[in-house]
Amino acid sequence: MIFTQLQLFFIFLINGLLIGLLFDFFRILRKAIKTADFITYIEDALFWVLTGLIILYSIFTYNNGEIRLFMFLAIILGILVYLTFISKIILSISLGIINVVKKIFCIVFHIIKIPFHFFIKLIRKVFLNPISFIIINISNYFTKYIKNFSNVLKKRKISNKFVKNTKN
Numbered sequence: 001m002i003f004t005q006l007q008l009f010f011i012f013l014i015n016g017l018l019i020g021l022l023f024d025f026f027r028i029l030r031k032a033i034k035t036a037d038f039i040t041y042i043e044d045a046l047f048w049v050l051t052g053l054i055i056l057y058s059i060f061t062y063n064n065g066e067i068r069l070f071m072f073l074a075i076i077l078g079i080l081v082y083l084t085f086i087s088k089i090i091l092s093i094s095l096g097i098i099n100v101v102k103k104i105f106c107i108v109f110h111i112i113k114i115p116f117h118f119f120i121k122l123i124r125k126v127f128l129n130p131i132s133f134i135i136i137n138i139s140n141y142f143t144k145y146i147k148n149f150s151n152v153l154k155k156r157k158i159s160n161k162f163v164k165n166t167k168n
Helices: 002-032 037-062 069-167
Strands: none
Touching (some): 002 037
């Protein structure tokens, strides 16, 4: 009987360690990826649902649904042990790995971006620059034409006024 309860105590101590690891998973996720407050609330709810499922699964699997005080004490002790001794190591290793992966991804993205950047410059030089040159020249031509036309109309109005004044 004592051996069974000691065995249950260690099972729920391991549950506490797992809950601490799950907690760190969400902390690492938050530190690695900046998220909005709404997403943080969803992550918190997901953490509590998963924690509840872990505890309920263990209670029904290992103790036939019977709840004992020492199980919750073991869970709390497991979480405290994890957060005190293991959490810092897991966080530093995980964040270090994530930072290295981010740097590698940025380097690979930069290397992949170079040919595309060259291709876009080439397309601009070959296609867009001549097209824009033609459009600018056509625009300048029509602007000059419209100015000349408006000047002619102005001169005509002035000459019409002059002709009207001389007739009277």
